[in-house]
Amino acid sequence: MNAPVLSVHGVHAGYGAGDILKGVDLDLPRGTILTLIGPNGSGKSTLIKTLAGLLPARQGEIVLEGRRVNELSAPKRVRAGVSYVPQEYNIFRNLTVLENLRLAQEFMGGVRGRTPLRDELLGLFPDLPGKFKALAGNLSGGERQMLALACALTAEPKVLMLDEPSAGLSPKYTTDIFEAVKKVNARGVSVLMVEQNAIEALRISNTCVVLANGRVRLNAAADKVLEMRDLQSLYFGDVRAEATAS
Amino acid sequence: MFGQTLFNGAVTGVMIALPALAVTLLFGVLKFPNFAVGGMMTVAAYMVFALNAQLGWPLVVAAAASAVLFGGVTIALDHVTFRPLRERGGITLMVASLGLGFILENVARFFYGSAARSFTYELARPFRFFDVRMNREQAIAMLVSAIAMGAMYFLLKRTPIGRAMRAVTDNPLLALARGIESPHVIRCTNFIAGVLLAVAGVLVAMDRALEPPMGSNYLVSVFAAAVLGGLGSPLGAFIGAIIIGVASELSTLAISPNYRIGVPLVVLALILVFRPQGLFGQPYIRR
Numbered sequence: 001m002n003a004p005v006l007s008v009h010g011v012h013a014g015y016g017a018g019d020i021l022k023g024v025d026l027d028l029p030r031g032t033i034l035t036l037i038g039p040n041g042s043g044k045s046t047l048i049k050t051l052a053g054l055l056p057a058r059q060g061e062i063v064l065e066g067r068r069v070n071e072l073s074a075p076k077r078v079r080a081g082v083s084y085v086p087q088e089y090n091i092f093r094n095l096t097v098l099e100n101l102r103l104a105q106e107f108m109g110g111v112r113g114r115t116p117l118r119d120e121l122l123g124l125f126p127d128l129p130g131k132f133k134a135l136a137g138n139l140s141g142g143e144r145q146m147l148a149l150a151c152a153l154t155a156e157p158k159v160l161m162l163d164e165p166s167a168g169l170s171p172k173y174t175t176d177i178f179e180a181v182k183k184v185n186a187r188g189v190s191v192l193m194v195e196q197n198a199i200e201a202l203r204i205s206n207t208c209v210v211l212a213n214g215r216v217r218l219n220a221a222a223d224k225v226l227e228m229r230d231l232q233s234l235y236f237g238d239v240r241a242e243a244t245a246s
Numbered sequence: 247m248f249g250q251t252l253f254n255g256a257v258t259g260v261m262i263a264l265p266a267l268a269v270t271l272l273f274g275v276l277k278f279p280n281f282a283v284g285g286m287m288t289v290a291a292y293m294v295f296a297l298n299a300q301l302g303w304p305l306v307v308a309a310a311a312s313a314v315l316f317g318g319v320t321i322a323l324d325h326v327t328f329r330p331l332r333e334r335g336g337i338t339l340m341v342a343s344l345g346l347g348f349i350l351e352n353v354a355r356f357f358y359g360s361a362a363r364s365f366t367y368e369l370a371r372p373f374r375f376f377d378v379r380m381n382r383e384q385a386i387a388m389l390v391s392a393i394a395m396g397a398m399y400f401l402l403k404r405t406p407i408g409r410a411m412r413a414v415t416d417n418p419l420l421a422l423a424r425g426i427e428s429p430h431v432i433r434c435t436n437f438i439a440g441v442l443l444a445v446a447g448v449l450v451a452m453d454r455a456l457e458p459p460m461g462s463n464y465l466v467s468v469f470a471a472a473v474l475g476g477l478g479s480p481l482g483a484f485i486g487a488i489i490i491g492v493a494s495e496l497s498t499l500a501i502s503p504n505y506r507i508g509v510p511l512v513v514l515a516l517i518l519v520f521r522p523q524g525l526f527g528q529p530y531i532r533r
Contacts, residue, residue: 052423073422073427074422074423075422075425078423078425084423086419086423089419089420090420092416092420093416095412095416099409099412103406103409103424104425106409106410109425151424155425
């Protein structure tokens with residue numbers, strides 16, 4: 001197994017008085033795709049937001065390439081190499097497609113004006129160039145997701161974190177999104193993905209982590225998890241299913 | 247008569263446009279209505295008065311220096327007044343801004359008294375343009391506002407910091423995830439708002455009079471313009487200001503000029519009832 005590009009040790013985080021994450025430990029090996037699944041309220045989105053720096057870790061340590069990043073603000077984490085695509089509201093609706101991309105290039109710390117990168121990105125998302133002047137808010141759900149992904153990749157991140165990238169998309173766009181994620185990963189970007197569409201996500205993943213009640217209940221190879229008959233139970237954090245996987 | 251009234255309305259509109267733009271920029275980035283803008287306009291105008299009438303600087307130089315200086319003052323006011331309250335929510339910040347506006351107006355009153363004053367500059371005769379009578383102050387107001395609006399358009403559309411300001415206005419959380427440092431954007435927004443308010447203060451003081459309540463007298467019109475255009479929309483603020491200015495002046499053809507101040511209030515009430523997001527604003531979605 002590759003050395004982890006991102007490690008999480010005993011992380012507690014939450015909103016208000018209570019913790020939603022109650023000591024999460026996981027490693028994201030370099031160049032792999034890790035899919036995080038679990039029931040609603042298990043803390044998947046909270047974990048991804050904590051890793052992105054949008055929510056403080058109350059305890060524990062987040063390590064990116066051997067460097068503790070707990071104290072870095074969200075913008076600094078982006079420049080350190082962690083890109084995050086939220087589930088909703090993941091593009092600036094009142095800016096054009098081109099302005100969204102430009103803004104990402106100006107502030108996310110990628111190599112400015114590197115034309116090959118732009119060409120590569122537009123190769124990944126061929127629908128975007130024809131819509132450069134359109135307001136991003138007028139794009140379809142799938143196009144918005146593609147734009148959000150393109151913006152996140154502009155930073156040339158080491159870790160790409162996606163929160164429910166296929167939520168609300170048509171089957172065609174869902175396939176396109178997972179294809180794009182595969183291609184992005186093939187370029188060497190490590191991907192951490194929260195996804196409800198577990199089977200599709202696991203097919204392109206190396207690792208599966210099941211989160212339930214703010215704790216990691218299972219950390220296993222994605223292909224092994226796919227072979228499990230009681231995948232649905234596992235998805236809902238069922239402890240019996242963990243035994244089958246391990 | 248109609249043409250003259252229309253022109254006067256347009257002049258009133260462009261004078262409202264700059265503070266309305268400041269209000270909308272501040273609201274877009276900081277998410278609260280800053281009612282201190284009236285007091286800020288007043289203090290900025292008195293700064294120009296100090297440099298121009300008391301130190302003898304030419305008005306243009308005094309206005310330019312004060313605009314830059316007041317940009318810095320606005321950053322400092324935000325740092326001292328609003329930053330410590332940022333986490334408390336919009337209502338707390340709004341109340342704080344009311345208090346700050348009251349303090350600023352009375353600081354001006356404390357140092358300069360309540361009597362109306364004026365800048366030192368050469369007066370010129372009014373002139374006629376087609377059938378419209380225009381004085382130099384009005385022409386300057388139109389020109390300066392047009393330049394300021396053009397500069398704002400360029401800044402917001404063509405520069406990285408302008409795009410960042412629009413991004414923070416659109417979605418503050420996503421802006422963080424896209425590497426935009428909100429403290430820097432807040433500082434820039436405050437500086438720009440300060441410059442706009444200083445310029446507006448000079449234009450109002452030239453057209454009317456320099457006196458402590460000059461800024462608060464404009465507050466209703468300024469907020470009506472910003473709300474009409476859609477809080478957070480710079481283009482909306484400009485168009486809203488022109489509509490408010492023209493509607494206020496045109497109302498004098500039908501009702502006593504004493505009631506002109508009621509027009510922005512009526513427009514404000516109507517827009518809040520029938521289209522709360524304004525002409526160019528986004529509907530508010532409670533998340």
